[in-house]
Amino acid sequence: MPDQDKNDDLHRIYRVLNLYYVENRKQAEIARIINQSVGTVNRLIKLGRDIGMVEITIRSPFDTAADLSRRLVDRSTLHRAEIATTVSSTDDGANLRSAGRAAAAMLAEHLRDGLVIAITGGKGVSSLIDALEISRKYDVTVVPLTGGVQGKHYTDVNHLSTVLAGKLGGTAHLVHVPMFASSEAEREALMGVRSCVEAFDLARRADIAIVGIGSIHADVSSYFDLTPRTREDREGIRASGAEAELVAHLLTADGAVADYILNRHLVSLKPDELARIPFSFSVATGPDKTDAIASVLRGDYLTALVTDEATAGRVLQCLDRTSPPPKTSELS
Numbered sequence: 333m334p335d336q337d338k339n340d341d342l343h344r345i346y347r348v349l350n351l352y353y354v355e356n357r358k359q360a361e362i363a364r365i366i367n368q369s370v371g372t373v374n375r376l377i378k379l380g381r382d383i384g385m386v387e388i389t390i391r392s393p394f395d396t397a398a399d400l401s402r403r404l405v406d407r408s409t410l411h412r413a414e415i416a417t418t419v420s421s422t423d424d425g426a427n428l429r430s431a432g433r434a435a436a437a438m439l440a441e442h443l444r445d446g447l448v449i450a451i452t453g454g455k456g457v458s459s460l461i462d463a464l465e466i467s468r469k470y471d472v473t474v475v476p477l478t479g480g481v482q483g484k485h486y487t488d489v490n491h492l493s494t495v496l497a498g499k500l501g502g503t504a505h506l507v508h509v510p511m512f513a514s515s516e517a518e519r520e521a522l523m524g525v526r527s528c529v530e531a532f533d534l535a536r537r538a539d540i541a542i543v544g545i546g547s548i549h550a551d552v553s554s555y556f557d558l559t560p561r562t563r564e565d566r567e568g569i570r571a572s573g574a575e576a577e578l579v580a581h582l583l584t585a586d587g588a589v590a591d592y593i594l595n596r597h598l599v600s601l602k603p604d605e606l607a608r609i610p611f612s613f614s615v616a617t618g619p620d621k622t623d624a625i626a627s628v629l630r631g632d633y634l635t636a637l638v639t640d641e642a643t644a645g646r647v648l649q650c651l652d653r654t655s656p657p658p659k660t661s662e663l664s
């Protein structure tokens with residue numbers, strides 16, 4: 333009766349496994365219960381594992397990077413969300429550097445000769461450039477998405493374009509006009525300058541865009557480094573309902589371009605033009621960026637996002653809260 337013998341063996345293995353894994357008995361105790369040696373008990377436990385009768389599941393109290401990525405893609409129009417390790421609970425700079433390395437790796441995946449890469453300034457974009465290491469040179473063109481800003485290295489988009497082009501072995505096509513005009517009329521004039529027209533036409537045809545996402549509530553926000561007028565007009569920014577900065581434009585919580593005067597003075601591509609670039613992504617981390625990232629995601633401007641685990645979790649909580657009103661049309 334070979335089948336009966338096999339069933340008896342399986343029942344004995346099953347009993348031992350229950351005693352060991354479910355009742356948490358020690359092997360010596362199990363040996364006394366079934367009147368066998370400890371060696372036999374050990375052999376039966378191993379046999380049960382080998383034939384697939386045991387499955388051990390360890391449930392993490394934390395969301396995995398893969399789960400966070402999937403949920404961000406499900407809750408937005410992103411095609412990809414790259415989640416870097418949160419390396420510190422207190423050092424936001426370390427977490428940004430972690431995300432910068434992940435973003436550099438993602439850019440490296442897409443590199444090929446002939447690409448046009450359009451970028452903004454910002455700490456996130458700078459972190460990617462700092463982390464970028466490639467094994468060969470690429471014949472690419474790097475072009476700004478905005479006019480220039482003098483000051484800190486990470487806000488100077490011409491400086492970052494030059495550094496990125498140098499690392500890639502390509503060419504930088506710079507914009508020699510300021511980011512902010514003094515009036516709407518001056519903005520129109522600057523947008524008509526030949527070098528500006530050529531640069532922005534090239535940016536509109538870009539294959540890849542790399543942009544920062546700015547918080548406008550924190551004192552350390554890069555937005556306030558762009559022009560003294562922004563720091564002096566906190567009340568006007570609050571009145572506009574702004575929650576985020578993208579391509580130097582202030583956005584409301586629903587992702588629409590805010591009705592704010594300096595948005596009409598900007599020498600740059602508009603967010604809806606960014607959205608038409610085939611592969612556009614941002615690098616952003618930190619508690620101050622939570623609402624800003626959610627705003628940008630609601631606006632459907634990006635193809636991909638690179639952030640860290642802690643920021644991703646906060647952004648998902650923000651997106652899961654009561655949805656803001658439907659997005660209104662962008663300013664002309």
